[in-house]
Amino acid sequence: MAEHTIKLPDVGEGVAEAELVEWHVKVGDLVREDSILAAVMTDKATVEIPSPVDGEITWLGAEIGDTIAVGSPLIRLKVQGGKDVPAVEAVAAKPAMDDDQEEAPLADGMAEEGEHIPSPPEKPATAAAEKAAAPAPTKAAPAAAPARPGARSATAGAPRAEGEKPLATPAVRLRAKEAGVDLRQVPGSGPAGRITHEDLDAFIARGPQAARPAGLQRNDTVDDIKIVGLRRKIAEKMALAKSRIPHITYVEEIDVTALEDLRAALNKGKRADQPKLTVLPFLMRAMVKAIAEQPGLNAIFDDEAGIVHRHGGVHIGIAAQTASGLVVAVVKHAEARDLWDCGAEVNRLAEAAKAGTATREELSGSTITITSLGAMGGVATTPVINHPEVAIVGVNKMMVRPVWDGTQFIPRKMMNLSSSFDHRVVDGWDAAVFVQRIKTLLETPALIFVEG
Structure with a gap:
């Protein structure tokens, strides 16, 4: 095995740095080539960073909200090979768009109805590549896990109003579709309520929602929302x-x-x-x-x-x-x-x-x-x-x-x-x-x- 370092690429427009607004992966994740690793923002444009190789994430070089200079190490991966691979800059993907930004015209007072996001075509993969990209075994979820800082409380029922569309990246949408999860039922903890990979993991681990308790209930939760992007x-x-x-x-x-x-x-x-x-x-x-x-x-x-x-x-x-x-x-x-x-x-x-x-x-x-x-x-x-x-x-x-x-x-x-x-x-x-x-x-x- 060898180590591969991905640097923050030149995301265009002559900018020298960008703000990290979302991680799509975590340490230990197995990723395929072209999998989206992170999203960064320059001025008012959000750009997704794809992986140039297959491998396992071993190190993340920043936290959400950090400002990163172009050319700085962003991610390290463990890849197949006999020696370490020189650090390279990833190629920035096109600016990311929220799900409701792909198809809806701007109309005051009108909410979009329904949605259908086609799945991206699968790339042909060799047996070795498929084995390397196979997800790691998932441990059984504990009976009661502590809430993550910034995450919404797990209340029963839909976390958003009727007709309101969930915000999520294409990678999250693809995972949800493969898992049979309706993203409208998943609370989002990212900016503007965006659903992250962690939100989807927590929702899947919780399983079916319990019935909403009757009567008035105390709510002592505190959501810590980091101001980013x-x-x-x-x-x-x-x-x-x-x-x-x-x-x-x-x-x-x-x-x-x-x-x-x-x-x-x-x-x-x-x-x-x-x-x-x-x-x-x-x-x-x-x-x-x-x-x-x-x-x-x-x-x-x-x-x-x-x-x-x-x-x-x-x-x-x-x-x-x-x-x-x-x-x-x-x-x-x-x-x-x-x-x-x-x-x-x-x-x-x-x-x-x-x-x-x-x-x-x-x-x-x-x-x-x-x-x-x-x-x-x-x-x-x-x-x-x-x-x-x-x-x-x-x-x-x-x-x-x-x-x-x-x-x-x-x-x-x-x-x-x-x-x-x-x-x-x-x-x-x-x-x-x-x-x-x-x-x-x-x-x-x-x-x-x-x-x-």
Whole structure:
């Protein structure tokens, strides 16, 4: 037998290091060539690392959440051979996608139904290879095993809501299919509830679930969730923004009755190849016109150098919620796009973000951001600026409210805009002028289409 060392490969995009977000194997596991060993994250892309050889895992070089330099030893395996094999870099697999990211279009309020993940074709193997890859004998599970830190408690019944799809890698899905396990019944302890190999092992070891006890029960469990991957990057970005940027938030009420009438008419008469318009394309076009009058709001502040970079191109970031966390997809050059083009690009980027296929270029380079919680938007919010930008516009929930027209109260469709600004470079007056200009354009939407 010989020892084979696998190093962290160059995962692309010129990055020098990556964060380990998931192990697919443990010491003692037998793996085949091309078996997925681990998943690492660079920026916002998750990449799976396959094994270049058959062998037995003898050493793991990092823990979940560790940052590893490209070229550093990642895994050691015991392989067939007479002498040690020189360390080599594995070849990174394509970016990993969650199960619900492979097939579901982004649609607010809609849950995917059912699933079918085809099994990957088996590679031809020799008798020796099959023997080397055979799983080790499984010991009988103890009557009561202590819960692993970070694992969910083993409660009876389905661990997720009706229609909610489980998150798991293809390797876990294949194991579950071979074992006849319904992954919808398996609690996940990974980021965003992802099901790991350990979760599947624990579920199989537990066997059939016991009946749920009647009555109210005390719950003294404590789940320790390590902040890794995209969630850690979000935490770091938010901490940076709040620690460096003195925010000023300005909330204004917008009467969008006329805008909604126009939007309904345009959607009714749209061509088959045109997207269904939401409020966002109108807001984007209104922001473009307002920025033309106040270019200082479309800027990046390099606070270390003391320089504000005003951009001519309006690159609007659209904050989108995905199963893994918040990402900001960027509509480049909104100033050169009409209403329909803005809507089509927002839809395309939202679907790419949901599917995990958005590129680094599509997730960077914004100069001003829109954040919206849709129907969950609330009455008012205090958006955190997307550092190092100087402004963010927040869309709140649209509601029918009584409005006094001078003689009586009449029902109007109202929506608040909650916008935050970097008070170091944007005065309160300028912030108010910017929002008031957007208010005028949205309340009289015909002005959005007036050139000059």
